[in-house]
Amino acid sequence: MDLIPTANQPIGPFxxxxxxxxxxxxxxxxxxxAGPEAxxxxxxxxxxxxxxxxxxxxxxxxxxxxxxxxxxxxxxADTQPRTADPAFRGFGRLAxxxxxxxxxxxxxxxxxPGLKGQLQAPHINVSIYAPGLLRRVTTRIYFAGDPANDSxxxxxxxxxxxxxxxxxxxxxxxxxxxxHLSGPRETVFFDV
Amino acid sequence: xxxxRLDLANQPGYTYEPYHSxxxxxxxxxxxxxxxTLSERTGPLFGDMPISETDHDLTRQHAGxxxxxxxxxxxxxxxxxxxxxxxxxxxxxxxxxxGRYRHKLDDFRAPLDPNFTGSGRILTDDNGRYRFLTVKPGxxxxxxxxxxxxxxxxxxxxxxxSFVSRFMTQMYFDGDPMLAYDPVFQAIPDRAKxxxxxxxxxxxxxxxxxxxxxxxxxxxxxxxxPSES
Numbered sequence: 001m002d003l004i005p006t007a008n009q010p011i012g013p014f015x016x017x018x019x020x021x022x023x024x025x026x027x028x029x030x031x032x033x034a035g036p037e038a039x040x041x042x043x044x045x046x047x048x049x050x051x052x053x054x055x056x057x058x059x060x061x062x063x064x065x066x067x068x069x070x071x072x073x074x075x076x077a078d079t080q081p082r083t084a085d086p087a088f089r090g091f092g093r094l095a096x097x098x099x100x101x102x103x104x105x106x107x108x109x110x111x112x113p114g115l116k117g118q119l120q121a122p123h124i125n126v127s128i129y130a131p132g133l134l135r136r137v138t139t140r141i142y143f144a145g146d147p148a149n150d151s152x153x154x155x156x157x158x159x160x161x162x163x164x165x166x167x168x169x170x171x172x173x174x175x176x177x178x179x180h181l182s183g184p185r186e187t188v189f190f191d192v
Numbered sequence: 193x194x195x196x197r198l199d200l201a202n203q204p205g206y207t208y209e210p211y212h213s214x215x216x217x218x219x220x221x222x223x224x225x226x227x228x229t230l231s232e233r234t235g236p237l238f239g240d241m242p243i244s245e246t247d248h249d250l251t252r253q254h255a256g257x258x259x260x261x262x263x264x265x266x267x268x269x270x271x272x273x274x275x276x277x278x279x280x281x282x283x284x285x286x287x288x289x290x291g292r293y294r295h296k297l298d299d300f301r302a303p304l305d306p307n308f309t310g311s312g313r314i315l316t317d318d319n320g321r322y323r324f325l326t327v328k329p330g331x332x333x334x335x336x337x338x339x340x341x342x343x344x345x346x347x348x349x350x351x352x353x354s355f356v357s358r359f360m361t362q363m364y365f366d367g368d369p370m371l372a373y374d375p376v377f378q379a380i381p382d383r384a385k386x387x388x389x390x391x392x393x394x395x396x397x398x399x400x401x402x403x404x405x406x407x408x409x410x411x412x413x414x415x416x417x418p419s420e421s
Contacts, residue, residue: 003273004199006361114229133217134211186221191195
């Protein structure tokens with residue numbers, strides 16, 4: 001018989017000392033996912049978290065989960081016949097700063113398998129927590145201009161006029177992603 | 193009717209007006225339902241994370257013992273098919289016995305305890321079980337409405353085996369009269385509220401040492417893998 005999952009509750013404003021201790025000292029090492037030896041296109045990824053009025057959310061937390069530069073997740077469910085890049089951590093976690101920003105050091109992920117044997121466009125899986133969010137919201141960061149975006153099966157589920165909210169802007173080595181929790185430019189969130 | 197995994201019969205929605213900070217932060221556009229791909233079936237694993245002997249004993253993280261009622265919180269973590277989730281990371285945080293967080297933005301005029309930080313972590317064992325030793329947290333005021341108090345609670349953060357199973361909640365105490373006035377707790381549908389209440393358990397209580405409370409957790413798993421030829 002299926003069990004009913006426990007109810008979600010918000011992160012609250014006072015999580016930093018447990019989850020993101022670097023916040024108090026300006027230490028952003030928990031956002032460094034790629035070591036110098038990591039394969040792929042190294043990039044700084046700046047995520048900005050904004051509320052429905054466009055004001056920065058300064059007490060939120062962002063988690064990233066992604067494949068390495070070759071498109072391999074460091075997880076047993078990824079059965080592709082290659083090993084995950086030992087110089088890359090697929091997980092990063094930072095609290096937003098006083099401008100609502102989190103700055104990650106990562107690589108652009110490779111393409112990973114999607115449905116029915118097709119490959120997905122490069123993307124990063126994002127979890128967002130903040131006081132006022134009774135449950136996590138999740139989205140994906142895609143990279144504007146990547147030719148694979150045109151045939152991505154998940155992007156195709158999103159109404160065309162809302163797709164731009166899922167694209168990081170930038171170029172090699174420097175990407176930015178604005179995350180609007182609500183408001184006229186509300187980011188697309190996925191029901192996973 | 194469109195597909196949804198939000199399970200609003202058992203989970204809070206995003207907007208709950210009595211909890212005022214939901215209003216500008218809750219998404220209002222429809223979430224996009226998507227099939228689970230490898231991205232959702234994987235997630236960070238911490239099974240080899242170094243966890244020290246005092247990480248799960250919040251009463252032994254300083255030179256002296258913290259003040260307050262010593263308590264054990266013990267439980268089991270399973271997925272929604274009842275399978276135990278072994279070697280999964282649980283992180284907790286809480287106030288001290290006086291209701292004060294060790295956080296520079298907490299301005300409640302209650303004392304800090306030099307012998308209590310209030311954060312802990314543990315990996316579940318092979319059967320999905322965990323056990324923390326701590327002191328009972330206090331209630332504290334907040335600014336949501338006049339004379340607003342958060343009931344005593346412990347924050348729980350769990351990863352489980354996939355992106356889908358990632359989960360946060362707050363553990364409350366069964367019978368706490370402040371629950372009736374707390375919009376964060378009240379955002380949970382009535383039929384699901386009992387799942388975030390820890391119950392006193394005499395069998396977990398250690399004689400002449402600490403009260404025992406049980407708090408079991410159920411995390412979602414990815415959809416069954418569709419058979420593909």
